[in-house]
Amino acid sequence: xxxxxxxxxxxxxxxxxxxxxxxxxxxxxxxxxxxxxxxxxxxxxxxxxxxxxxxxxxxxxxxxxxxxxxxxxxxxxxxxxxxxxxxxxxxxxxxxxxxxxxxxxxxxxxxxxxxxxxxxxxxxxxxxxxxxxxxxxxxxxxxxxxxxxxxxxxxxxxxxxxxxxxxxxxxxxxxxxxxxxxxxxxxxxxxxxxxxxxxxxxxxxxxxxxxxxxxxxxxxxxxxxxxxxxxxxxxxxxxxxxxxxxxxxxxxxxxxxxxxxxxxxxxxxxxxxxxxxxxxxxxxxxxxxxxxxxxxxxxxxxxxxxxxxxxxxxxxxxxxxxxxxxxxxxxxxxxxxxxxxxxxxxxxxxxx
Amino acid sequence: xxxxxxxxxxxxxxxxxxxxxxxxxxxxxxxxxxxxxxxxxxxxxxxxxxxxxxxxxxxxxxxxxxxxxxxxxxxxxxxxxxxxxxxxxxxxxxxxxxxxxxxxxxxxxxxxxxxxxxxxxxxxxxxxxxxxxxxxxxxxxxxxxxxxxxxxxxxxxxxxxxxxxxxxxxxxxxxxxxxxxxxxxxxxxxxxxxxxxxxxxxxxxxxxxxxxxxxxxxxxxxxxxxxxxxxxxxxxxxxxxxxxxxxxxxxxxxxxxxxxxxxxxxxxxxxxxxxxxxxxxxxxxxxxxxxxxxxxxxxxxxxxxxxxxxxxxxxxxxxxxxxxxxxxxxxxxxxxxxxxxxxxxxxxxxxx
Ligand SMILES: CC(C)[C@H](C(=O)O)[C@@H](O)C(=O)O
Ligand SMILES: CC(C)[C@H](C(=O)O)[C@@H](O)C(=O)O
Numbered sequence: 001x002x003x004x005x006x007x008x009x010x011x012x013x014x015x016x017x018x019x020x021x022x023x024x025x026x027x028x029x030x031x032x033x034x035x036x037x038x039x040x041x042x043x044x045x046x047x048x049x050x051x052x053x054x055x056x057x058x059x060x061x062x063x064x065x066x067x068x069x070x071x072x073x074x075x076x077x078x079x080x081x082x083x084x085x086x087x088x089x090x091x092x093x094x095x096x097x098x099x100x101x102x103x104x105x106x107x108x109x110x111x112x113x114x115x116x117x118x119x120x121x122x123x124x125x126x127x128x129x130x131x132x133x134x135x136x137x138x139x140x141x142x143x144x145x146x147x148x149x150x151x152x153x154x155x156x157x158x159x160x161x162x163x164x165x166x167x168x169x170x171x172x173x174x175x176x177x178x179x180x181x182x183x184x185x186x187x188x189x190x191x192x193x194x195x196x197x198x199x200x201x202x203x204x205x206x207x208x209x210x211x212x213x214x215x216x217x218x219x220x221x222x223x224x225x226x227x228x229x230x231x232x233x234x235x236x237x238x239x240x241x242x243x244x245x246x247x248x249x250x251x252x253x254x255x256x257x258x259x260x261x262x263x264x265x266x267x268x269x270x271x272x273x274x275x276x277x278x279x280x281x282x283x284x285x286x287x288x289x290x291x292x293x294x295x296x297x298x299x300x301x302x303x304x305x306x307x308x309x310x311x312x313x314x315x316x317x318x319x320x321x322x323x324x325x326x327x328x329x330x331x332x333x334x335x336x337x338x339x340x341x342x343x344x345x346x347x348x349x350x351x352x
Numbered sequence: 353x354x355x356x357x358x359x360x361x362x363x364x365x366x367x368x369x370x371x372x373x374x375x376x377x378x379x380x381x382x383x384x385x386x387x388x389x390x391x392x393x394x395x396x397x398x399x400x401x402x403x404x405x406x407x408x409x410x411x412x413x414x415x416x417x418x419x420x421x422x423x424x425x426x427x428x429x430x431x432x433x434x435x436x437x438x439x440x441x442x443x444x445x446x447x448x449x450x451x452x453x454x455x456x457x458x459x460x461x462x463x464x465x466x467x468x469x470x471x472x473x474x475x476x477x478x479x480x481x482x483x484x485x486x487x488x489x490x491x492x493x494x495x496x497x498x499x500x501x502x503x504x505x506x507x508x509x510x511x512x513x514x515x516x517x518x519x520x521x522x523x524x525x526x527x528x529x530x531x532x533x534x535x536x537x538x539x540x541x542x543x544x545x546x547x548x549x550x551x552x553x554x555x556x557x558x559x560x561x562x563x564x565x566x567x568x569x570x571x572x573x574x575x576x577x578x579x580x581x582x583x584x585x586x587x588x589x590x591x592x593x594x595x596x597x598x599x600x601x602x603x604x605x606x607x608x609x610x611x612x613x614x615x616x617x618x619x620x621x622x623x624x625x626x627x628x629x630x631x632x633x634x635x636x637x638x639x640x641x642x643x644x645x646x647x648x649x650x651x652x653x654x655x656x657x658x659x660x661x662x663x664x665x666x667x668x669x670x671x672x673x674x675x676x677x678x679x680x681x682x683x684x685x686x687x688x689x690x691x692x693x694x695x696x697x698x699x700x701x702x703x704x
Contacts, residue, residue, distance in 0.1 A: 076542075082541065082542035082545075083545055083549075086542055086543075087545070114469075115468050115469060115580050115581050116467050116468060116469060116580075117466075117467060117468060117469040117470075118469075136509075136543070136544055137543045137544060137545075139545075140506075141545075141546030141547065142546060143546070143550065148513075149513060149514060150512075150513070151512070151513040152510060152511060152512040152513065152515075153510075153511050153546055153547050153550040154492075154508045154509060154510045154511075154546070154547065155508065155509050155544060155545075155546035155547040156506045156507065156508050156509075157488075157506060157507050157508075157509065158504060158505075158506045159504060159505050159506075160502075160503065160504040161500075161501060161502070161503040161504065162501060163504075188594070188597075189434065190428075190434035190438055191438075191488070191489045191593075191594070191597065192488055192489060192507060192594070193434075193435055193439070193489075193491075193493075193507075194493025194494060194495070194505055194506070194507035195493065195505050195506065195507040197435075198495065198505040220594075220597075220598055221597045221598050221600075221601035221602075222601055222610075224576060224598055224601060224602040224605070225601045225602055225604070225605030225610060226605075228467050228468075228580055228602065228605045228606055229467050229605050241543075242540070242543070242544070242572075245540075245543065245572075245573045246572055246573050246576055246598065248573075249573035249574055249576060249577045250573075250576040250577055250580065250602075252577070253576070253577030253578075253580045253581050254580055258574075258577060
């Protein structure tokens with residue numbers, strides 16, 4: 001049988017609770033669709049940090065390198081600064097494995113509760129394609145005149161031609177596979193006048209190669225407003241690291257629950273493993289209560305299977321999630337139900 | 353009688369249609385509350401640019417300097433690049449007159465249509481306080497290796513101690529005047545690791561001076577999500593130039609219509625004139641049809657009167673807008689009505 005080698009990193013907080021449910025469903029899909037998953041578990045987390053002073057061992061990246069994919073829960077815990085936890089585990093994986101596409105579906109699932117009035121599943125079904133390696137999340141910056149009135153900090157946003165072109169191309173290729181074939185670019189070239197006009201330039205240049213794709217662009221301020229007022233306008237939305245980050249939290253919020261939102265950190269060339277993780281974080285406020293919604297994790301598992309070539313299995317998982325929700329199957333509190341994390345995971349696994 | 357000297361710049365597109373309605377209401381308020389407005393009109397716009405090659409004359413800033421306030425419509429028109437129109441008129445006024453606070457109320461007016469389900473006026477009533485002179489809108493940046501595969505652009509975000517402290521202080525002072533006394537800080541210190549942690553530091557430092565004010569902070573991605581899911585959480589929200597820009601378009605979108613959103617660009621020390629303008633832009637798609645909503649402009653006029661010490665008149669205008677909407681008075685298309693720009697302006701002016 002086909003075999004996929006998966007590095008599993010549950011991480012912190014509810015990541016420890018949702019990852020097992022993700023694996024439960026992946027396992028059910030493997031049995032049904034006839035492939036094997038070779039799982040290697042890593043307990044890297046803020047707890048590891050407390051014990052060893054490191055989020056992952058020195059050879060951590062090397063150990064992950066041979067996996068076909070990485071299946072991640074959530075990273076971060078109160079008391080451990082973000083520059084330690086996130087920049088010691090999540091961000092290095094994204095960058096060193098050149099996972100330059102962060103792909104996040106925003107879909108209003110049947111029976112899920114959107115905060116918007118009069119919106120149904122036919123109105124919200126788009127992808128956010130986020131640049132995932134450069135832009136506003138840069139490592140160049142610093143502070144001058146500390147402790148004085150002249151004190152200031154600065155940080156450079158860096159956008160490269162290679163970095164812009166490859167993620168914009170991915171967005172166009174994705175649009176080509178979809179019915180509406182439309183790409184929207186997130187910009188702010190009227191206010192941020194060195195980097196964003198360049199983004200616009202590369203977007204316009206790439207669009208020339210795809211005459212069959214409709215394009216438009218909005219400044220990020222009004223684009224956020226449109227996400228709320230006209231979510232039906234969008235098909236594929238491409239943005240920089242920061243703008244993509246914002247839009248891919250706002251999109252799921254508009255579609256109902258961040259708890260169901262999935263994401264893929266993709267190295268399309270498969271030179272390195274890609275990483276699949278829910279959009280939600282470790283959620284310290286509900287961790288340990290086993291009430292977290294596992295659907296974001298499970299859906300991320302489906303995205304992983306698609307990346308690994310198991311498209312049939314991936315489609316089956318997504319269809320099962322949609323069907324169970326539409327039929328009033330078990331749901332967690334964030335979706336207005338009373339079910340626990342494990343109940344939802346088991347229901348989906350059994351139905352698969 | 354008290355006299356206020358106002359520079360009026362209608363600017364482009366619907367700015368030319370909404371400004372007269374703003375003035376109509378200001379004039380009604382002046383008569384009722386016994387003050388004089390000394391208006392000086394400037395036709396600076398993209399049309400001026402087409403004729404003269406400049407958005408404003410060389411001594412433009414000097415001419416404005418003696419005004420008590422500036423009343424602006426909208427700036428920008430297709431065919432004139434933003435770096436010419438916006439950076440030739442709007443941005444220099446904000447910067448050179450050190451209008452370091454951009455204040456934008458987000459209020460769900462009675463009878464106005466929010467895209468959110470089950471939300472009423474009691475749920476949405478907060479202010480966005482935006483830094484307006486530095487941050488992400490910086491003038492340091494450039495491009496290297498143009499036309500090659502190595503091509504890249506970079507732009508520095510700059511945050512100064514003075515710049516952060518004064519706008520954060522303004523937010524706390526504003527919160528002190530309100531019932532809930534709460535300030536929320538918009539950050540992204542988990543991803544943007546040089547500038548945003550400094551913002552957090554200055555926010556925490558300032559909070560120590562206001563023990564009676566409740567504080568919290570959210571990363572901009574989840575904060576945008578909360579604006580949609582929990583608009584009732586917010587009282588005063590303070591953010592950098594970019595984050596404030598995003599939140600002050602998203603807030604009004606959540607509250608119903610960007611057409612009613614007002615903004616004040618304030619130099620609190622009154623060393624320079626402050627500027628009052630609606631949040632909407634020149635809206636080329638509807639310009640010339642006289643269907644634009646003038647409420648954003650009229651409400652900006654109310655904010656101007658408050659800044660000029662005419663608080664009673666300002667409150668009267670806002671109360672009149674709210675009352676007319678609640679009573680089903682005339683409204684423009686964006687609010688589900690059929691009235692024209694002038695109808696709405698006249699109705700409000702008469703009621704004042
Ligand atoms: C036109 C643009 C430069 C401006 C800004 O981003 O400041 C506008 O969006 C605003 O909010 O006033
Ligand atoms: C935790 C944080 C650094 C991260 C990001 O901004 O990339 C998160 O918000 C995400 O979207 O995956």
